[in-house]
Amino acid sequence: MGKLILSSLFLIAMLQFVACDKGDDPPAQTEAQKVTALLIGSGASGSQWSLSSVFVDEVDYTEVFQGFTMTFSETGVTTTNGTVVFESTDGWNFKDEATATQIVTDSGLELTIDELTENQLIFSFEFDETIYGRTSAVGGINVFTLNRP
Numbered sequence: 001m002g003k004l005i006l007s008s009l010f011l012i013a014m015l016q017f018v019a020c021d022k023g024d025d026p027p028a029q030t031e032a033q034k035v036t037a038l039l040i041g042s043g044a045s046g047s048q049w050s051l052s053s054v055f056v057d058e059v060d061y062t063e064v065f066q067g068f069t070m071t072f073s074e075t076g077v078t079t080t081n082g083t084v085v086f087e088s089t090d091g092w093n094f095k096d097e098a099t100a101t102q103i104v105t106d107s108g109l110e111l112t113i114d115e116l117t118e119n120q121l122i123f124s125f126e127f128d129e130t131i132y133g134r135t136s137a138v139g140g141i142n143v144f145t146l147n148r149p
Contacts, residue, residue: 011091036102038116039072041148042118047071050119051148059142064138070121070146077105085109085127086143114143 029037041047051068054061067081075093079086091106103111103123113124124143 032079032094032097032099032100035094035116036072036074037114038118039121040074041072041118049148052145052147053143054141054145056138059144063139065144068144068146119148136139 010040026043046087049070049072053066054068066080069080069140070082070086070096071078072092075091076089077092078089080088082088086109087105087107092103094100095104095110101113103109103113105111109125109127111123111125113123122143122145124141126140127142128139
């Protein structure tokens, strides 16, 4: 009889242990969600990216984009001083959400994310001087480095 009581107590304890794990762990973030969170920013890092440098075919064009900023939201991006390359307000999404390494804007730019941390964004894209009928842009491989404070 003592073994039966002891076995019953052990079984009840095991059921309590199993019942405690209800699988309430949050689901793992997708790569697209992680990258979006870094692009948008929050808290102390802020949300606005500020220009550090611009190179076109390895030639420094930072002066041309002086004062350039970029701010992402879930589906939109705003820029200041983007010359003729960037729309001041545009939409965006990932070309492939599984990898989340390329951003496609509604205006047709395809940005490749070369590096992304909480405080630094480096992206590149090829810009054709005649794209969208714009002839005053600098054509070639553009590499933008943006920072947050």
